[in-house]
Amino acid sequence: MMESRARIAVIRFPGVNCEDETKRAVESQGMDCDILMWNGPRERLAEYDGYILPGGFTYQDRVRAGAIAAKDGIVDLLFDEAEAGKPIIGICNGAQILLESGMVPGITPGKVEMGLARNIMPDRDGYYTRWTHLRIESDTSCVTCVMTNHDVTSIPTAHAEGRFVTIDEGLIDRLFENGQVVMTYSGVKGEAEPAFPLNPNGSTRGIAAVSNPSGNVVAMMPHPERAAWLSQVPESLSGRWGAERRGAAGSRRVLTEPGPGGEIFKSLGAFITERLRGRGGEA
Amino acid sequence: MIERVVLTVALKVTDNEALSALEALQTKMGMADSIVDLAREVQWELDVEADSPESALRVIARIVERTNVFLNPNKHRSTMASVPHGYDGLDDDEVAILVTDRDGAESMAAVAAASRIGITGLKKASRRIRWRVRLAEAPSPGDPGLLPLIKRIGVASDRGTGLLSNPHSQTAFVAFPWGDEKPLDA
Numbered sequence: 001m002m003e004s005r006a007r008i009a010v011i012r013f014p015g016v017n018c019e020d021e022t023k024r025a026v027e028s029q030g031m032d033c034d035i036l037m038w039n040g041p042r043e044r045l046a047e048y049d050g051y052i053l054p055g056g057f058t059y060q061d062r063v064r065a066g067a068i069a070a071k072d073g074i075v076d077l078l079f080d081e082a083e084a085g086k087p088i089i090g091i092c093n094g095a096q097i098l099l100e101s102g103m104v105p106g107i108t109p110g111k112v113e114m115g116l117a118r119n120i121m122p123d124r125d126g127y128y129t130r131w132t133h134l135r136i137e138s139d140t141s142c143v144t145c146v147m148t149n150h151d152v153t154s155i156p157t158a159h160a161e162g163r164f165v166t167i168d169e170g171l172i173d174r175l176f177e178n179g180q181v182v183m184t185y186s187g188v189k190g191e192a193e194p195a196f197p198l199n200p201n202g203s204t205r206g207i208a209a210v211s212n213p214s215g216n217v218v219a220m221m222p223h224p225e226r227a228a229w230l231s232q233v234p235e236s237l238s239g240r241w242g243a244e245r246r247g248a249a250g251s252r253r254v255l256t257e258p259g260p261g262g263e264i265f266k267s268l269g270a271f272i273t274e275r276l277r278g279r280g281g282e283a
Numbered sequence: 284m285i286e287r288v289v290l291t292v293a294l295k296v297t298d299n300e301a302l303s304a305l306e307a308l309q310t311k312m313g314m315a316d317s318i319v320d321l322a323r324e325v326q327w328e329l330d331v332e333a334d335s336p337e338s339a340l341r342v343i344a345r346i347v348e349r350t351n352v353f354l355n356p357n358k359h360r361s362t363m364a365s366v367p368h369g370y371d372g373l374d375d376d377e378v379a380i381l382v383t384d385r386d387g388a389e390s391m392a393a394v395a396a397a398s399r400i401g402i403t404g405l406k407k408a409s410r411r412i413r414w415r416v417r418l419a420e421a422p423s424p425g426d427p428g429l430l431p432l433i434k435r436i437g438v439a440s441d442r443g444t445g446l447l448s449n450p451h452s453q454t455a456f457v458a459f460p461w462g463d464e465k466p467l468d469a
Contacts (some may be wrong), residue, residue, distance in 0.1 A: 040338075062300040064449060067439065071311040071446065079442070098448065102442045110442040115452030118384055124393050165385070166451045 006031040006272040009048040011078075013038045016056030018225055023108075025228035026052070028258065029265040031272075038074050045077050049272045050087040050142070054092025054160075055116040055223055065116065065161045066096025075101045079109070087271050088217045089264075092159055093217035095209075100267035104219040105171070105180050106212035113171060114210070116221070117163040120202030125215065128226045129158035130200055131237055132222060134208055135186035141215035142271040143264045152190045153260045154233070154241045155222035157200050157208075162221040164207040172204055182209040182218055188239040216271070224261030231255040284407060286339035291413070292354045292361045292445040298323050304414070307446055308436060318416035318430060319376075326381075327353055327368075327393070330407040336365045342404045344442065352396040369413065369458030376421040379458040380437040382448040383411040414447050419449065426463055433457045445461050 008026045010019050012035050019035050026033040036044060045051075058069035064240070069075075075097070082088050082103060090098035095116065098104040102112045119128055136144050136151045147153070166172065175181050184206040185199040186192060193206045201221075209220035226232060233245040241260045248254035258266070301323040309315040333339035339365055347353055347361065354361050366370075369379050393408035416436060422429050437455050439445035448455040448467070455467040 045436060059303055060299075062303040063446060064453075067446060067449070068303055068311075069306045070442070071307050073311070075442070075457040100439060112439045112445075112449060112451070117386070117452035120386060123391060125389070163452075167385075168451075 007048045008050045009036045009054045013058040015058040016054050020057035022054040022225040025225040029269050053090040055092035066100045070095045070100035090219045098109045098219040108239040114166045115167045116161050127160040131156045133186050133188050135190045136182045141182045141211045143218045143267050145267045145271050153229045154226045157222045162201040163203045180211050182211050225263035227259045227261030230257050230259045285330050286333045288329045288339050288343045291324050292359050293324045296358050322415040324413040326411050328362045328409045332404045346397045349400050350396045352393050373460040377417050380414045382455045
């Protein structure tokens with residue numbers, strides 16, 4: 001019997017700008033992918049196996065990044081799909097939508113339990129972009145399930161409001177204990193809780209990605225679609241991926257192999273395959 | 284000594300951010316019966332080294348005139364005051380919701396821009412947003428439903444409730460036209 005390919009929907013809210021490269025990155029990992037408008041026919045949404053809210057500036061970041069998109073009707077449908085166990089990844093602005101809607105961390109689903117606050121950086125403010133090293137803290141989520149805890153990967157970040165914060169005392173400890181902190185910013189060898197610029201925004205305990213309790217909904221600030229192929233990795237980057245990139249210099253074939261962001265989308269595919277197997281469907 | 288000046292800046296032209304927020308509140312959050320209009324002002328709290336409040340106002344006036352860091356006179360209007368209240372200038376059917384980042388509200392760029400034109404007196408610049416919410420029914424001090432309504436507008440507590448502040452990253456308070464102010468934290 002032929003294996004069915006997982007189908008992913010990338011949701012295009014007004015103001016997103018990473019939907020095309022996200023679609024290409026998904027397709028590079030053997031999945032089918034469509035870009036759906038946020039106000040398109042609602043019945044189409046259920047046809048997909050997983051969803052991605054891509055990066056950008058929904059509603060021009062008016063009021064707060066992600067705040068207005070979080071109130072759109074499509075988010076109610078995504079809640080239902082998440083409840084059914086389907087994976088949802090929010091990348092950067094998508095992560096801001098997931099937090100503002102209360103889908104992540106989702107201890108009490110729908111309750112706003114965290115915020116993504118303005119970056120805090122020494123002697124500067126505003127938007128900041130750099131490649132970051134990320135330590136995997138939970139290898140069961142839909143973005144890390146092909147990786148191993150304490151692996152270090154490297155993915156770029158680019159944002160002005162990316163600092164995970166909460167006023168709920170004890171929540172951060174609970175998230176670590178529950179395995180809901182998916183990735184943290186780290187040193188190149190996985191050193192925990194580094195200072196700026198390795199932690200590029202002052203995020204609490206270096207948190208870079210958080211999931212819901214089931215691990216099928218993940219809000220991540222780094223942009224894996226910008227690291228989907230080895231050719232996208234800068235030669236000057238330290239660590240494993242920088243070394244692989246330097247080793248590939250001049251080889252077109254090697255440069256088109258998956259980069260560190262490819263593992264995120266590979267995890268998405270594996271997560272869906274596992275889920276379908278668990279339900280007795282084709283894998 | 285350090286004197287504080289508050290510079291309030293609003294758009295002369297259509298404020299698309301306020302329109303988007305109003306549209307979200309009225310149509311996405313079902314509050315069309317409660318909210319008639321919404322306006323937005325940016326308030327800069329500026330700490331200035333100066334001999335007197337008047338001297339501090341003069342320093343800020345020079346920065347405003349010589350840089351575009353706080354406003355563009357072609358599209359913004361502004362007022363300055365030493366100690367404004369949240370309720371200043373409210374109409375009887377309005378409340379103000381003032382939102383400040385818990386941290387990260389300070390603008391180093393503003394201080395640096397002043398310094399670049401030779402004005403070293405500006406020591407600190409922090410930003411907050413003042414939303415002027417025009418309600419369908421004029422608020423009254425004895426209305427038990429008023430504060431819950433303001434929270435439903437101002438504090439994002441769950442998926443369908445609250446827009447103007449996220450309590451985890453921001454603080455908010457409401458100012459009423461009769462001269463009262465109350466915190467709006469979750």
